[in-house]
Amino acid sequence: MNNVTVSNVAVSFSAPLRPRLGRDDFFQGGCLIGFSALVCAAIFLPLYAMLAKSFEDSDGNFLGFANYIEYFNTPSLVTSAQHTIIIGVLTTIIVVVLAFIYSYALTRSCMPFKGLFRGIAVIPILAPSLLPAISLVYLFGNQGMIKEVLLGHTIYGPIGIVIALAFWIFPHTVLILTTALSSADARLYEAAVALRTSKTRTFFTVTLPGAKYGVMSACFVAFTYAITDFGAPKVIGGWYNMLSVDIYKQVVGQWNFQMGAVVSVVLLFPVVISFVADRLVQRRQVAQISARSVPLEPKPNRRFDLVMLLYCVVISIILIGILGVAAYASFIKFWPYNLSLTFDNYQFDLMDGGGWKAYRNSIVMAIWTAGLGTLIIFTGAYFIEKSQRFNKFRSILQFIAVVPLAVPGMVLGLAYIFFFNPTKFTVPFTSIELANPFSFLYATMGILVICTIVHYYTVPHLTALTALKQMDREFEAVSASLKVPFYKTFARVTFPVCLPAIFDIAIYLFVNAMTTVSAVVFLWGPQTHLASVAVLNMDDQGDIAPAAAMAMMIVYTSAAVRIAYVFLTRGFQRKTQAWRRREVTTKSIAPSSVT
Amino acid sequence: MKLQLLSRWGCRLLLGAMAALLAVLGVTSAAADTKLTVYTALEAEELEPLRKAFRAEHPDIDINWVRDSTGIITAKMLAEIDAGNPQADVFLGTSATSLLVVDAKGMLLPYAPKGLDKLDSKFRDARNPPHWVGVDAYAAVVCYNTIESGKSNLPKPSSWQDLLDPVYKGHLVMPNPNSSGTGFLTVSSWIQIMGEDAAWAFMDAIHENMARYTHSGSKPCRLAAAGEHAIGISFVFRGAKLIKKGAPLELVLPKEGIGWEVEASGILKTSKKIEAAKTLIDWHISPAAMKVFNDYLPIIAIPELATPVAHFPENTLEMMIDNDFGWAADNRKRILGEWQKRYDAKSEPKG
Numbered sequence: 001m002n003n004v005t006v007s008n009v010a011v012s013f014s015a016p017l018r019p020r021l022g023r024d025d026f027f028q029g030g031c032l033i034g035f036s037a038l039v040c041a042a043i044f045l046p047l048y049a050m051l052a053k054s055f056e057d058s059d060g061n062f063l064g065f066a067n068y069i070e071y072f073n074t075p076s077l078v079t080s081a082q083h084t085i086i087i088g089v090l091t092t093i094i095v096v097v098l099a100f101i102y103s104y105a106l107t108r109s110c111m112p113f114k115g116l117f118r119g120i121a122v123i124p125i126l127a128p129s130l131l132p133a134i135s136l137v138y139l140f141g142n143q144g145m146i147k148e149v150l151l152g153h154t155i156y157g158p159i160g161i162v163i164a165l166a167f168w169i170f171p172h173t174v175l176i177l178t179t180a181l182s183s184a185d186a187r188l189y190e191a192a193v194a195l196r197t198s199k200t201r202t203f204f205t206v207t208l209p210g211a212k213y214g215v216m217s218a219c220f221v222a223f224t225y226a227i228t229d230f231g232a233p234k235v236i237g238g239w240y241n242m243l244s245v246d247i248y249k250q251v252v253g254q255w256n257f258q259m260g261a262v263v264s265v266v267l268l269f270p271v272v273i274s275f276v277a278d279r280l281v282q283r284r285q286v287a288q289i290s291a292r293s294v295p296l297e298p299k300p301n302r303r304f305d306l307v308m309l310l311y312c313v314v315i316s317i318i319l320i321g322i323l324g325v326a327a328y329a330s331f332i333k334f335w336p337y338n339l340s341l342t343f344d345n346y347q348f349d350l351m352d353g354g355g356w357k358a359y360r361n362s363i364v365m366a367i368w369t370a371g372l373g374t375l376i377i378f379t380g381a382y383f384i385e386k387s388q389r390f391n392k393f394r395s396i397l398q399f400i401a402v403v404p405l406a407v408p409g410m411v412l413g414l415a416y417i418f419f420f421n422p423t424k425f426t427v428p429f430t431s432i433e434l435a436n437p438f439s440f441l442y443a444t445m446g447i448l449v450i451c452t453i454v455h456y457y458t459v460p461h462l463t464a465l466t467a468l469k470q471m472d473r474e475f476e477a478v479s480a481s482l483k484v485p486f487y488k489t490f491a492r493v494t495f496p497v498c499l500p501a502i503f504d505i506a507i508y509l510f511v512n513a514m515t516t517v518s519a520v521v522f523l524w525g526p527q528t529h530l531a532s533v534a535v536l537n538m539d540d541q542g543d544i545a546p547a548a549a550m551a552m553m554i555v556y557t558s559a560a561v562r563i564a565y566v567f568l569t570r571g572f573q574r575k576t577q578a579w580r581r582r583e584v585t586t587k588s589i590a591p592s593s594v595t
Numbered sequence: 596m597k598l599q600l601l602s603r604w605g606c607r608l609l610l611g612a613m614a615a616l617l618a619v620l621g622v623t624s625a626a627a628d629t630k631l632t633v634y635t636a637l638e639a640e641e642l643e644p645l646r647k648a649f650r651a652e653h654p655d656i657d658i659n660w661v662r663d664s665t666g667i668i669t670a671k672m673l674a675e676i677d678a679g680n681p682q683a684d685v686f687l688g689t690s691a692t693s694l695l696v697v698d699a700k701g702m703l704l705p706y707a708p709k710g711l712d713k714l715d716s717k718f719r720d721a722r723n724p725p726h727w728v729g730v731d732a733y734a735a736v737v738c739y740n741t742i743e744s745g746k747s748n749l750p751k752p753s754s755w756q757d758l759l760d761p762v763y764k765g766h767l768v769m770p771n772p773n774s775s776g777t778g779f780l781t782v783s784s785w786i787q788i789m790g791e792d793a794a795w796a797f798m799d800a801i802h803e804n805m806a807r808y809t810h811s812g813s814k815p816c817r818l819a820a821a822g823e824h825a826i827g828i829s830f831v832f833r834g835a836k837l838i839k840k841g842a843p844l845e846l847v848l849p850k851e852g853i854g855w856e857v858e859a860s861g862i863l864k865t866s867k868k869i870e871a872a873k874t875l876i877d878w879h880i881s882p883a884a885m886k887v888f889n890d891y892l893p894i895i896a897i898p899e900l901a902t903p904v905a906h907f908p909e910n911t912l913e914m915m916i917d918n919d920f921g922w923a924a925d926n927r928k929r930i931l932g933e934w935q936k937r938y939d940a941k942s943e944p945k946g
Contacts, residue, residue, distance in 0.1 A: 058677075076939070143822045156807075238807060254773060254935075255670035334841050335821055337742070352639040352662060423679045443682060526632045526661045526682055537663070540810045541639070542817030 024486045028387045032397065035380055039400050041438070042454045046415035047407070049425075053418050054261035067262045080241035081266060084227050087161055087242060088270070091226035095166045095173055096218050102170075102315055103177035105308035108207075110300040112309070120316045121174045123323060124167050126558040128515040128532045131551040132164040133235035134544060135325040143336040145325075156238030164232035167322055169225045173218040180214020181207075186296040213285045220278040224271055228408035230518045235539050243267040244518070247410050251522060257418070264411040275406035323555065330549035345549040353537040354529025359553055362531035365448050366513035370506040373453040373460070378502055381464035382490065386476055405458040409518030416451050417442075417522050443525025455519040456512045460505040467501030468494070500569070507565050511558040628657045629871045634672055636665040636776055637688035637858065638813070638832065641891055648887050649878055656871045664811045665776025669693040676700055684866035685875055690776045690856040692783075694727040695924035703727060703861040704869070709877040718857055718896035728880055729857035732894040734915055735781045736831040736908075737847040738816040743825040752826070755785065755797070755849045763804045768815040769828035770808065771939065773931050776856060777812025777830045782934060783923045784854025784916050795933070802938050820844055832891055835906035846908050852916040 057063050071077055102121060106114055124132070140147045140155035153159060184207070192202040208215070230244040237245060243263055251260040329335065333342045349355035380401065384394050404412070420442045424433050441447040471494060479489040495502070517532045524530050531554050538547035635642070639662055646658045661683070663671065668689060673696070675681045686697060697703060707724035718729035737758075739751055749766060752758050758767060770778035786794040806824050809815055815827030816834050820842035834846045860879060862872045878884055885900050893904040894912060903909075 137823075141823055252667060252670075255674045257674070337822070337843060338841050349643050350640045355643075421675075421678050421680060439680065442680060526659050540664075540814070542809070542811065542814030542821075544817075544821075 024480065025389055028383055028486070029390060031383050032387060032390055032393060035383060036397055042450060043403060046419035049418040050261050050264060050411070050415035053258060054265050056258060058258060067258050071259065071262045071266070076241060077246060077263065080243050080246050083240055084243045085270065087158060088223045088227040091162050091165045091169065092219050092222040094162065095169050095222050096215065098166065098315065099170055099173035099177050099218065100215065101311055103174050103181050105312050106178050107181040108298050109305045109308040110298050111305045111312065117312045117316060120319055122171045123319055125171045126511060126515070127323065127555045128517055128535060128551055129164065129168040129229050129231035130235055130517060130535045130539065131326050131555070132167040132322050133160065133232045134539065134548050134551060135322045136160050136164055136236055137544060138325050138329045138335070154238065156236055157240040160236035161233050161240065164236055165226050165229060167319065168229070168232065169222050172225065173222050176218045176221060177211065177214055180211040184210050184296040185293040187294050189296060213282060216281050217278060220274045223274050227270055228267065228410070228518065230410055230521070231536065234536065244410055247414065248521065251414060260414055264414055267408055268411060271408055272406050326548045327552050329545055330552050332545060335545060345545040348534070348546065348550060351538055351543055351546045352541045353534025353550065358529035358534040359531045359550070361528055362514055363557065365445060365452070365530060366510045368445065368449045369452045369513035370510040372449060373509040374502055374506045376453065377457060377460045377505060378464045381461055381468060382494065385465055385468040388476070401461045402458050404454055409455050409516060410521065412455050413451060413519050413522040416447060420447055443528065445528050447523050448520050448528060448530070451519050451523055452513045452516060453509070455516065456509060460508055463501050463505055467498040471497055503565065503569055507562060510561055514554050514558050628655050629868055630657050630659050631684045631868060631871055631875060632659045632661065632682055633685045633687050634661050634668050634683040635688045636663065636668050636690065638891065645884070645887050648883060649875065652878060652883065653874055656874060658875070664774050665690050665693055666774040666779065669696060672697055676702055681863055681865050683863055684868050684872045685860065685862055687860040687879065688730065688858045690780065691727065691729060691859040691920045692779070692856065692924045692927060693776070694859045694861050695920065696927065698726050698861070702864055704864045706862055706873060706876065708880055710880050714880060714896045715898055727859045727861040728876070729859040730879060730896050731858050731888045731892045732855050733830050733832055733858060733892060734855035734911055735777060735784065735853045736829060736834050737849060738819040738827045738829050738834045739845045739847050740819045740822055740825045740843055741845055742843045743822045747825060749825050751845065752847060753850055755851050758804065759800045763826060765806050766825040767801070767804045768806050768809060768818050768824045770812045770815055771810060772934055773939070774810045775812040779927070780854035780856045781828060782930060784852065784918070786930065787916060787919065788851050799937070808938070831907055831911055835904060838906040848908055848910065848914040853914050855915040855918055
């Protein structure tokens, strides 16, 4: 046994210039190739199909730019492009300013209840974007509880869209900005104090530049979410058309797929520009924190802390209030004439949208997305990060994994119809017809799961990469030299160490699968109604109270899963992650090894 | 080692739990019967009672409803037919005009269901065997919110022409005929009553008063019922239902006459479950099914079985115009295109 090992090592030493490709390398290479084939089928082919569709007439003949010319000659469609940009910019400014102050309070003040405020800020993530819009109708609609606040302006339009979007995007920007603001070098602030720099000047010369990249990132995220969201403008947009609603109207209202494809391509432009700009900015980012940095500890300042506390209380009341209105409205018998309470609005089987079965489907879909998605995303990230060879190939894949961030959910969903629905497709520039091997997926749960995983691919992928990067590559090198196959290392070391990240990924996917409307609105089929789409359909029929009820069911479910996760993993983490804390490890392991 | 074991067990436990959950969810939704996929534009609350009544007599067949507004479900059907991938077995309870459009694609199976001879001749395709049969009729109505109208001093309209009065500006809602069957039958009835030119002039004028066009035919009446807008053009069934729920509504049948449609059904030629589909079509014109339809609508295909429905205006039947379905089906595309160009393409109404 020993002799064999030694001789093997000798062989590899004798030919150091061209290391032989081992079994692991072949396997990993195979996996990388398989993985990229999967990625192509799941992103690029559908997007190509959509692009092709935008140049065709309804019978599939090539038209050139005729559809685009028609688009730009239709005044209403061009107006919605302007509207989309206006809403995007407005929402971005408002939400980033609000979230910045909130994050500043969380990271730079000594106010109490920080954990609580952190938790409250995340609440909107648990709801579909339709929910704030529905609440706003109850608050500011023509029969709204506090419609006087709007001074006669109507909520159906840009005001409503911006408020609903700001609510829904707030948590995403807070998460980015707290991360950006929490890492700061105290030495800079000490220097500022020593130089008697005023507080305001310090803010503009130290704090803002330090958080610059975070702020920009938050802006790009907010802008992208605002212009691609569909739920809020659909419910509360009134006459104020936006591109995302136009796609829906063209496709679902008129079944004009070609024009839907054209609008999708138009919507892709600002998103891709924002995406590329973000990448360019982030590339220039240099480490703010060096080994010599001293982490900034906020010092108590009664007045400042009080102001920050008040601000956070106000924002929290608004966030909880909007959610609370939907929860309350879902129990009202007949708004606004009969305010007695009832469970009638939860009798989904008597209403549009697929009934309770839609809710069950959503849970099944979310479980599959979380399970399958975590598996694919984590192993994908593993091969990209830990494979020993194929560097160029891996960097291409690395780029591809970020692409879904730049594809709006509706555009992806529409692309999926074009790719998965036809029973046949023609090879480009030829007249060869091939049977579509994927068409069996049309209108199944499978297509919903695939689309949702792809749509939300990037963020979990980055989470997985970060977790994997924490682990030294020596693990792989050592196990390789010990002749331990890489999958054993994966199962025994990598996987357990990364478990917290894996759970994070699963929860992220679950919650998003429950709440997404835009990615699935074109893809559900006779057997696969979904809860989030049911909210949309019920609102479409004017059944707004049941729509609120179903939206709340989604919130309760995502919240329950998140809370259960926190409690379940608390004990679990203590066991698998004990090695992370030195002093605890020795204590907790000692007695258990005795028993 | 101990740590690894723990984590491995943890994972197994988690995977096991997930599998169990999936299994449970799978079992609850799985059934061993023949499952018919039925595209429909019937109102959502009719679906479960119908399915239950059908299952009571035919426990081996189950119905999987796909419901949407008439225009949308028709468009979905047509798009799937064009893609060569139609999903539905039966097209049930959708406007006769829509059935005719699908029939024009050669997709409906001619079939004479059991009990066909009992149907009023208005409620069946004239051909033998018929390509479609109807079960009931639904008609347009103006839902008038008495409380909100009182607040805004809006007089109760008695005719379509009354709605052109500028006092109603911003208080009126109607369904978009492109997506809603009610919207289309209303527009089609205006053209049939007034003649083409006068009808478009009328629509130009009523557009000025319109607060918005909705996707569904129900929504205008629901909006009126909730006081979001005082007056909604909708259909009688929804209005009667909302009054029963306590909405402060009055239902107005404009004196020029109201548009109406037969809710009709047919079997898709491409269905792989033709026998089960025929069973469903047979059943849905049986007296048992008529009783279910009659719970919602007083005008059904077997008139002698009809009983009045609460809150339905008594003169609904008399007010229904002499509707020419053939004309409506032939001109549907043109009318919708014209409407779209005139009113949907305007991004915002003036003022």
